[in-house]
Amino acid sequence: MEELFQRSINEINKLRKFSEDDLKLFELADKVADEIYPEEVDFYLERKFNSKSIDIMKKYNLFGIPVAKEYGGREASPIVSTLAYERLGQVGLGPWSVIAVSIGLAGTCVEIWGTEELKDKYLKPAAKGEIILAYALTEPMAGSDPVSLTTTYEEKGGEYIINGAKYLITNGSIADSTVVFAIDKDTKSITSFMIDNKSEGFEVTLELKEKMGFFTSDTAMLEFNNVRVPKENVLGIPGKGLWVAYTALISGRLGVGSGCIGVIEDCLNSVTERAKTRWQHGKPIGKHQLIQKHIAEIAMNLEMTRWPTYQTAFKIEEWKKNPLDKQLRLDVDQSSAIAKRVASKLAYESADRACQVFGGFGYSMLSPVGRHWLDTRATRIYEGTDEIMDLKIAAGVLGREFEAYK
Numbered sequence: 001m002e003e004l005f006q007r008s009i010n011e012i013n014k015l016r017k018f019s020e021d022d023l024k025l026f027e028l029a030d031k032v033a034d035e036i037y038p039e040e041v042d043f044y045l046e047r048k049f050n051s052k053s054i055d056i057m058k059k060y061n062l063f064g065i066p067v068a069k070e071y072g073g074r075e076a077s078p079i080v081s082t083l084a085y086e087r088l089g090q091v092g093l094g095p096w097s098v099i100a101v102s103i104g105l106a107g108t109c110v111e112i113w114g115t116e117e118l119k120d121k122y123l124k125p126a127a128k129g130e131i132i133l134a135y136a137l138t139e140p141m142a143g144s145d146p147v148s149l150t151t152t153y154e155e156k157g158g159e160y161i162i163n164g165a166k167y168l169i170t171n172g173s174i175a176d177s178t179v180v181f182a183i184d185k186d187t188k189s190i191t192s193f194m195i196d197n198k199s200e201g202f203e204v205t206l207e208l209k210e211k212m213g214f215f216t217s218d219t220a221m222l223e224f225n226n227v228r229v230p231k232e233n234v235l236g237i238p239g240k241g242l243w244v245a246y247t248a249l250i251s252g253r254l255g256v257g258s259g260c261i262g263v264i265e266d267c268l269n270s271v272t273e274r275a276k277t278r279w280q281h282g283k284p285i286g287k288h289q290l291i292q293k294h295i296a297e298i299a300m301n302l303e304m305t306r307w308p309t310y311q312t313a314f315k316i317e318e319w320k321k322n323p324l325d326k327q328l329r330l331d332v333d334q335s336s337a338i339a340k341r342v343a344s345k346l347a348y349e350s351a352d353r354a355c356q357v358f359g360g361f362g363y364s365m366l367s368p369v370g371r372h373w374l375d376t377r378a379t380r381i382y383e384g385t386d387e388i389m390d391l392k393i394a395a396g397v398l399g400r401e402f403e404a405y406k
Helices: 003-015 020-045 051-059 078-091 093-113 116-127 241-277 289-321 326-362 368-379 386-398
Strands: 133-136 152-156 159-170 177-184 190-196 202-207 219-230
Touching: 003 020, 003 078, 003 241, 003 289, 020 051, 020 078, 020 093, 051 093, 078 093, 078 241, 078 289, 093 116, 093 133, 093 159, 093 177, 093 190, 093 241, 093 368, 133 159, 159 177, 159 190, 177 241, 190 219, 190 241, 241 289, 241 326, 241 368, 289 326, 326 368, 326 386
Parallel strands: 133 177, 152 177
Antiparallel strands: 152 159, 159 219, 177 190, 202 219
């Protein structure tokens, strides 16, 4: 078992005793991460989506970690799921992102808001890795402000007609089905739909190859030209699509926290080894005080990231037991925003410091810290930008009447 991952398990085990199934899952996540790693490096250097990571995670039945057993998952608690995703994050955010979106975002929408028929059709195979799901909220001109969506829907002849475009969609070109958010042109109400990617009029118009990083994660632009969607494919209540979106984003922000913990752990492992084996000026660089400063900061970043992320996982578990508790939902929303904000900031900072420790080799995709540096920059944008998280956190302190974008 990887040492820092084991330490996380041991610390949480003091607060909550893990079951045998939980411990077996951790061992499995550790094994999968080791198996994915060499493939991840090769695909990253080729700037290609890591398709083999799906095969490996599917082989070990790792997709459905948080999904209820009745829908083919392992029904792991939020804290157990968080720890398992943490280990995958050590490998890189590319493989982690496939599950984080397919299950953490899209799967959450289906599990909480979908009918039993939709769960049977989409959630069960997704939990087994038989299909991949995507989550399409962001548009070319609508990211942090979802009420400005331009993808529209209209009800016609017992079905819905969708038109518009989505941008920067993770899993976009590899997904079998996508959770899509669209706005009614007249009422301006938003509804969420489950759409099959092979539907007539559904098109992947651009696979984003020009990204600064995140090369092993699939990102695409999608277009909808009179895509017909049956009424039974609506998720939740028509016109209340933002409820669906926000529920998923709470889960998604926890996922960002878990992945970023893994990144910081890998940065700490990498600089520790580098500091002991790299010699300059007649001694290991770890004996130079300025190098020690970087290592100390990364170690502190790890501890500062763990607590808000783990705390959010515990709060989500409590919320799931009392889903109608409004105050608990607000607490979870605030906690997940803090966890995401802290984790993304400190993961990026840790990767940057690790690059300094590595020197010239750190500024290379051949080095793990170089890859982390490129990938963690995106974490400060998706699932809510730094700025939007700051606004949410401040409004949570001051009161909702102080929400800046109302």
